[in-house]
Amino acid sequence: MRSLADVQPQIALGALDGRYRPVVAPLVDHLSEAALNRERVHVEVEWLIHLTDQGVVPDVRRLTADEQAQLRAVVEEFGPDEIAELAQIERETVHDVKAVEYFLKRRLERIVGADAAGLGELIHFGCTSEDINNTSYALMVKGAVEQVWLPKAQALVEQVSGMARELRDVPMLAHTHGQPATPTTMGKELAVLTYRLRRQLRRIGQQDYLGKLNGATGTYGAHSAALPSVEWPEVSRGFIEGPLGLTWNPLTTQIESHDWQAELYADMARFNRILHNLCTDVWSYISLGYFAQVRGQGTVGSSTMPHKVNPIRFENAEANLEVSNALLDVLASTLVTSRLQRDLTDSSMQRNIGTAFGHSLLALDNASRGLAGLDAVPTAMAADLESNWEVLGEPIQSAMRALGAQGVSGMEQPYERLKELTRGRRITGDDLREFVQGLGLPADVEKRFVEMTPQSYVGLAPSLVDYLDRD
Structure with missing residues (x-):
């Protein structure tokens, strides 16, 4: 039997990259391996620009606006050729983040020419992966x-x-x-x-969304050893909250x-x-x-x-x-x-x-x-309601409880009386109305329950929907 692993173009192993690819494709731009590498390039570019813009390292010139734009364009134009080039470098380094550093040094050389050797050392400066x-x-x-x-x-x-x-x-x-x-x-x-x-x-x-840039064990050890006069926590905070727009940890x-x-x-x-x-x-x-x-x-x-x-x-x-x-x-x-x-x-x-x-x-x-x-x-909902008149036992016994509390006679054991009428059996509207009329309720209360139906017994349900507009 022919191996499907050899078919070209390659067949997706998982459903997300196969059957359901059209639905989830927008996530590829954010959560794929290629997106991770693009963001790594983005972070490294912004760190280099931040270090030079802020004059963190003495006697290192600032990148010009054009040079900064060209470096940021590397991120914006990141595509198939860059993905392939990074993959090739990683095969040599066997380290994904180091591959990004070498990739950017190549790009920097094209952009700044003779200054690339010095400026290139600030790519990934003080950073752990x-x-x-x-x-x-x-x-x-x-x-x-x-x-x-x-x-x-x-x-x-x-x-x-x-x-x-x-x-x-x-x-x-x-x-x-x-x-x-x-x-x-x-x-x-x-x-x-x-x-x-x-x-x-x-x-x-x-x-x-938190981020940090503080070195191999979070102590700014390499940073402060190289440049002890720099306020590295503030440099880090400015970078995380500024160009990256994250919350500093x-x-x-x-x-x-x-x-x-x-x-x-x-x-x-x-x-x-x-x-x-x-x-x-x-x-x-x-x-x-x-x-x-x-x-x-x-x-x-x-x-x-x-x-x-x-x-x-x-x-x-x-x-x-x-x-x-x-x-x-x-x-x-x-x-x-x-x-x-x-x-x-x-x-x-x-x-x-x-x-x-x-x-x-x-x-x-x-x-x-x-x-x-x-x-x-x-109509289907109405038919179910029509078949379940026993649900009106609840409001009737509740009204009887209230009347009994107010001293109206004849309202004893309302729950038990409704339970006897409704528990374990179906009743009709006529059954319920006959029962209500024999309870001795005040005329206005009796009229309310004689006219009540399962369809009308919805309490405040319709008006509760309006709370969505206050949410």
Whole structure:
């Protein structure tokens, strides 16, 4: 049998780079190996410009505006040729960050000519690899969240919010423990999920992305040994907060502690879990007939049963959310630990960030497409309500309790009397009205409950949806 590993172009091993590539492709610009190398080049370029601009090293000239522009263009134009060249250098160095240093020295020689030898020594000056890597990852993750994942998540939440508003007045039988319960509205239930998802997005949107540049064990040892008169913490802070636009971490070992990543991934995982809850609830509403799925012409629900329309978008989303959370959880739990001043577990672990984001992004896409294919079926919800008049036992016994507390006679044991009427059996509207009329309620209260139906017993559910506009 021919090996598929030999087929050209190469066949993707994973689903994200194969079947689902079009959906997750925007993340490649932020979380791929090539994106990591581009950010490393970016950080090294900005560090060189920062050192020369600030006059950190005596008797070293500043780079001209044109030279700075040409160096930054190396980052902007980073593409296939640069990726291949870096790969070739790394085969020689067997060290990815050192390969970036040598790559940039070549570019610097083309840009500044005779001064390249002196200026080139300031590329990677005082840095350990982790100074470059931690800031590169912070920039990568920041870009992936703010430019790709967060906009997609916000769009989905607004989609759910729009459905909540549209269905705010549509009454629906609730199910607690899978049993008929106090009616609500479909809009209110979707508003609950919207509110939960929004809270997590606010936390994610306020995330700090930390970075450090302080040498091999976080002491500025090489920096201060080479140039003892320089206020290196302030130089580092100015670099991290200035050209990189990150939050400065003043106290680290060789690595930036990654606590911010753990915080972010925990919040993303929580968002994923709430979205998973939405998917399972909507799946259940579809199975109850409360939503009808609108299929495109020619699509197939089942290979053998022509009548079937399967809720595959929500099932796909569930599976991808579970994969994403498995990765986000292990990232959050392992990245906060590093043996003594450094070990390399974080290096391997962080290479899975793109996969974690990719499965979440794929889930967002599937959930959005699934929701877009739904039509509410108010008649099905109304039919379930009509079959469950016993849910009105709750408001009647509650009113009797209030009346009894106010001294109205004949209101004894309201819960027990309604339990005897409704527990374990179905009743009709006529049954309930006959029961109400025999309770001896005040005329206005009796009239209210005689006129009440399961469809009208939704409390404040419709108006609660309006809290989405105050959120």
